[in-house]
Amino acid sequence: MQTDPVNKPAALTGVVRVVLIVDDSRLQLRIMTAMLSRMGFEVLSAESGAEALEICAKDKPDLVLSDWMMPGMDGLELCRKFRDMHRDSYGYFILLTSKSEKGDVAQGLDAGADDFLTKPVNSHELRARINAGARVLSMERQLSDKNRQVSEALTELQEIHEAIDKDLRQARTIQQSLVPERVCEVATSRVSLLLRPCGHVGGDLVGMFRPGYDRLGLYNIDVSGHGITSAMVTARVAGYLSSNFPDQNVALEKRFSRFYAMREPAETACLLNQRLVADPGVEEYLTMAYCAADLQTGRVRMVQAGHSPPMILRANGDVDFIGDGGLPIGLIEEVDYDQHEFQMHSGDMLLLYSDGFTEAVMNNGEMLGEDGLAVFFKEAARCGQGPDLVEDLYWRLTSQMEDPTKLSDDVSAALLEFDILKERVD
Template sequence: MRPKEADFTRIEPDAVRRVLLVDDSRLQLKIVSAMLSRWGFEVLQAESGPEALELCATHSPDLVLSDWMMPGMDGLEFCRHFRDLQKDSYGYFILLTSKSEKGDVAQGLDAGADDFLTKPVNAHELRARINAGARVVSMERQLSEKNRLVSEAFAELKTIHEAIDNDLKQARKIQESLVPDRMRVIGTSRVSLLLQPCGHVGGDLVGMFTPGFDRLGLYSIDVSGHGITSAMVTARVAGYMSSTFPDQNIALEKRFDQYYAMREPAETGRMLNQRLAADPGVEEYLTMAYVAGDMKTGAMRLVQAGHPPPLLLRADGTVEFLGDGGLPIGLVDEVSYDQVEFTMARGDRLLLYSDGFTEAVMKDGQMLEEEGLARIFRQSVEMGGTGPELLEDMYWRLTTQMENAETLGDDVSAALLEFDSVPEAPANP
């Protein structure tokens, strides 16, 4: 049964509205143009390739019907130039030709044609070809729109990322300000600090304070997790262990409204745990090694709250790891801590460090662990390193031996006390 005429003249959605008709035959232009106009299309006409390209520059067509055989610029050359034009949307290209050999079809496809229509043009076939082209153009425009939306979303995300990145860079500066002094000489001893976050900001914190000339508080802290939340906790703890405002430092207590005395480290750990555990909504906890020392006698008192054991390198080269562990701070409400007492002598070095050192994965796939840390500590000392340079040398040795030296898996930090190792300044004459 012959299909109804309406089936052949049904106009697809708005994907194709403007059609460019190119033919050197005025009669052919008139016939095909009449069909297209009757179907509701806006029709542009050109009798040559150059004339058609001029029209395309000002009136971008949705679909092109071009004769293959034309004097001067033929349909293939015109198609190539058409594809080279900068257009906002895709233009469907149909070649009108009497050619039907496979080689001719391949040549047309290579030139950029989408479809072919044999002459003389059959109205039903033309309508079907246009509908096929309309579906392609419609899908292309939908894809272009989606790509546009994706590009806009990407640009917005990039702007947001840049803003976050700038905020994190500022946050890093703020966190670095929590450790204003990376080295301090106290009498004939020297304290040095190292802080290397694995990201913009981190959860490690090292610090020192000196409430009196002969007294020192030295600590290494590692907050659980990484990133902004951990960094916020370190900022809060830095206030609790402030070197600038002794009245806010929970490791100190004021005596007779005249001077500050150092609390026992075990009591300091208990008070810090009490404050962190009482904070509503804070799930982070921290590990800490804190030493209160007498710089005149070398008497040291240590509390180790879940932190890696401090490394004591004696002047004669022997190594001791101090402490028996203990619960992290902020993990449970009520906790008490044991205290370790030891004495340092001239030339001894005490290293507080985070597990970013000992748990770093080496090139052999194994973690550095305590034995490896003692090894690189000795090597840096034997190279004559002192103060911050010694810590930097240790960090360099660590990263050069790591499996992935470009990306730290964890924050790396350390606090170094070199006891009675700095020559005393000569008295003024």
């Protein structure tokens, strides 16, 4: 095909390469074909609308020049059917007509035409109209390309998200395994544990260990922040307070190469602080309430390292809060911790809990607070015991939250019911 480089539309012939001419006049087809060929386009021709649709389905022309008035299927109907065809990219449609009334133009636009040319066609105007169409097609194809890139990126991100989500679900399973026992009877007492992270994984940890028949270590820990980093710190701390490997538990010391005795809670907090501060690159710290209980006498020694004050619900219904704050663990070097001691009596309940309870926002727009939790504790104690009691506490919390579907913080609790199983021993 011979082309005239001088008449090529500058830089746009790459966008409009194939042009279809539709006219029932063979003379007009030859004239238009000659014009477009000199401009450098590949030219297809059809003498009817039906023939044009067959060509469009097969060759997908970039631009269609169609006469308006044709026997059978006219230009308007052809335009409508052209628009109904499935295409990977947009096709530009120009109607050739002698009509110039506004109503006719509006009718053509409604049918899907992009532009109009008045017959007889002037070659300069034809070139200008095609250039205008080429600019539209260029922008459309750039947009389509960007949309394709965005779609591919979204697909890739979705695959990455699914992989991360799978890993986080596995991480949640692993973190849940750090609390293998959720309820345990120790001597004549019972311990129940609750752990509800606000995401896949969390920074709360509850646990217990039993170095002897009537000795119990019970703790509730809240690592700063949320998510994977906090969860990794909880995993490390769980190893420092292991119930399965007493030789690795910093709260225990071996005596006479025969048995393990419990360290003072304040000493345990100091040892934990030394280990966390010594870890290079670890900026997280934790709060902790840790109790060492003698379940034979009811004597409990406790350290409160920046944690929520433990709560005792006495058998007579009174509530006592234990502790006066203290510094978190892993925040600064060389810190001393105060130790508290209190007495439990038969039927008393000790609750260690994280601030996920007390700082939850209720329906009234205010945080639950310690007094609000004490009310929940009393109500739950009247309705159940053991694991049912801590689950009831969590239910009461979420059922009265401002948004029960969203926990803003991890929620955890450790419950000790003292000397409630005595009748079994008797």
